Amino acid sequence: MSPVIQVRDLTKDFVLHTQNGVRIPVFSGLSLDVAAGECVGLHGPSGAGKSTLLRALYANYKPDSGAVIVSHDGGAVDMATAEPRAVLDVRRRTLGYVSQFLRVIPRVPALDVVAEPLVALGTPGDAAREKAAVLLARLNIPERLWHLAPATFSGGEQQRVNIARGFATDYPAMLLDEPTASLDAANRDTVVAMIQEAKARGCSIVGIFHDVDVRTRVCDRLFEIGARDHAA
């Protein structure tokens, strides 16, 4: 079976237009295959380009060259060159992303924030909110908070709402940016279990996990990003 995510010869520089066009090379010539059910941890020193690679996979950043091929809808989409509409379709149906911080939408209650990706795929509102409630309960978000907008939630509570939202639909592939950074040990274990369950149903995962224990428990292998890429 072909890999779910295929990164080919990916190169990214940042050009700081407001600072005399200074060029910051981040990585060059990166290639990576991620199979169904596999979790690859991005590994390397601070500033090596882990978050930049994750964002390039999600088409938040456009690479200078190379391809990010994602298996989608029986075909393949290159996230590096796809039209915005195709990118949005991949994000809606195939590729989930759990960022470190929740993008708070004013006045939208936590239950609807979590249910929204399911509703976008056609699940009726009540059924979507039922599944959202199960996830919020599993992640120990007190029921009294479910009908409030997460703007006033603690950092850890916001992160757990974000994780619940990311895991509401069974994406074939997911990108995880430090999903356990603000969590206590019990909630960290829950998230590890959710990642393991996603892998067991065949989800391909690329993630950044600074916590060594979490990394050891979820990653099948590490992908090194470091000085050698800057030198390339």
Ligand SMILES: Nc1ncnc2c1ncn2[C@@H]1O[C@H](COP(=O)(O)OP(=O)(O)OP(=O)(O)O)[C@@H](O)[C@H]1O
């Ligand atoms: N939007 C941006 N504009 C300009 N430079 C950027 C931008 N985003 C990241 N960089 C630069 O790219 C390099 C890689 O940053 P990135 O955040 O990907 O590193 P990282 O490996 O995720 O680091 P950390 O482990 O500290 O989070 C850094 O030198 C950073 O300054």
